[in-house]
Amino acid sequence: xxxxxxxxxxxxxLALDMSGPAETFVLTKGAFRLHYIGPDAEIxxxxxxxxxxxxxxxxxxxxxxxLVLPGVTDSANAFATPQADxxxxxxxxxxxxxxxxxxxxxxxxxxxxLAATSGLLTGIQCTTHHxxxxxxKAAAPAAMVxxxxxxxxxxxxxxxAGITSGIDLAxxxxxxxxxxxxxxxxxxxxxxxxxxxxxxxxxSPWLRYRNHLHPAVHRVQxxxxxxxxxxxxxxxxxxxxxxxxxHLTRLFQQHLxxxxxxxxxxxxxxxxxxxxxxxxxMEQAAMAxxxxxxxxxxxxxxxxxx
Numbered sequence: 271x272x273x274x275x276x277x278x279x280x281x282x283x284l285a286l287d288m289s290g291p292a293e294t295f296v297l298t299k300g301a302f303r304l305h306y307i308g309p310d311a312e313i314x315x316x317x318x319x320x321x322x323x324x325x326x327x328x329x330x331x332x333x334x335x336x337l338v339l340p341g342v343t344d345s346a347n348a349f350a351t352p353q354a355d356x357x358x359x360x361x362x363x364x365x366x367x368x369x370x371x372x373x374x375x376x377x378x379x380x381x382x383x384l385a386a387t388s389g390l391l392t393g394i395q396c397t398t399h400h401x402x403x404x405x406x407k408a409a410a411p412a413a414m415v416x417x418x419x420x421x422x423x424x425x426x427x428x429x430x431a432g433i434t435s436g437i438d439l440a441x442x443x444x445x446x447x448x449x450x451x452x453x454x455x456x457x458x459x460x461x462x463x464x465x466x467x468x469x470x471x472x473x474s475p476w477l478r479y480r481n482h483l484h485p486a487v488h489r490v491q492x493x494x495x496x497x498x499x500x501x502x503x504x505x506x507x508x509x510x511x512x513x514x515x516x517h518l519t520r521l522f523q524q525h526l527x528x529x530x531x532x533x534x535x536x537x538x539x540x541x542x543x544x545x546x547x548x549x550x551x552m553e554q555a556a557m558a559x560x561x562x563x564x565x566x567x568x569x570x571x572x573x574x575x576x
């Protein structure tokens with residue numbers, strides 16, 4: 271049976287919040303039937319593209335549906351419009367269906383704020399884009415807001431960090447509804463080779479330590495991220511950026527707050543986890559990421575968790 275997916279379209283819609291998951295569902299080749307609904311028949315999106323052919327908000331949704339609330343640009347103003355108010359009242363009417371899990375709710379990025387102000391996230395574990403966490407906590411004081419998550423599910427309500435994480439969540443839902451084989455086929459078709467899990471941090475080691483301005487440290491990070499599996503030695507790394515190993519160690523502690531070794535280990539752990547998500551064995555994942563053995567990988571995971 272096909273799953274009906276209902277995208278709520280508001281003015282200022284973040285195009286990729288909608289089109290990313292929509293394309294992902296379409297690539298299942300028939301498992302999902304997509305609908306686009308909203309207060310207006312035509313809206314302008316974040317990229318200046320006008321989208322038409324939007325159907326009115328239906329009185330209700332059939333059981334088994336997936337309701338998607340994409341994010342909007344300038345959510346502080348976009349969610350304070352008469353159109354957003356209409357959607358909020360409509361969502362309040364659907365609350366019994368959502369909380370009884372007769373329909374699933376999927377929020378992408380600031381879509382969680384719309385759900386929160388509609389009373390849907392009370393007592394629910396949820397997340398959103400890291401820039402909006404404070405506003406989500408204020409909008410839903412009784413929600414259990416989780417920071418630095420790609421996506422999270424609680425009793426049929428899914429919330430995600432934003433933009434590309436909507437694709438990650440769509441793939442995860444495809445895996446739930448259609449099975450791992452279909453989800454993997456879609457990921458390959460999209461050239462999304464490594465599907466992130468909900469427990470992955472929004473700010474992965476590829477991005478987390480880039481908030482500095484030192485050119486030599488950036489050059490080292492470029493070297494390590496390009497080939498984390500390589501057998502790197504501190505002296506070789508320092509030589510490539512024309513500074514001493516001792517000075518490089520001092521710069522990493524000063525600008526990143528961690529050692530070169532720990533930074534490289536976090537990169538390798540991210541690679542290994544991606545391989546494990548693809549169903550590869552521990553030994554294959556360890557070798558591909560640059561660890562000498564599964565035991566070394568296991569110890570690195572323990573160090574990160576401690």
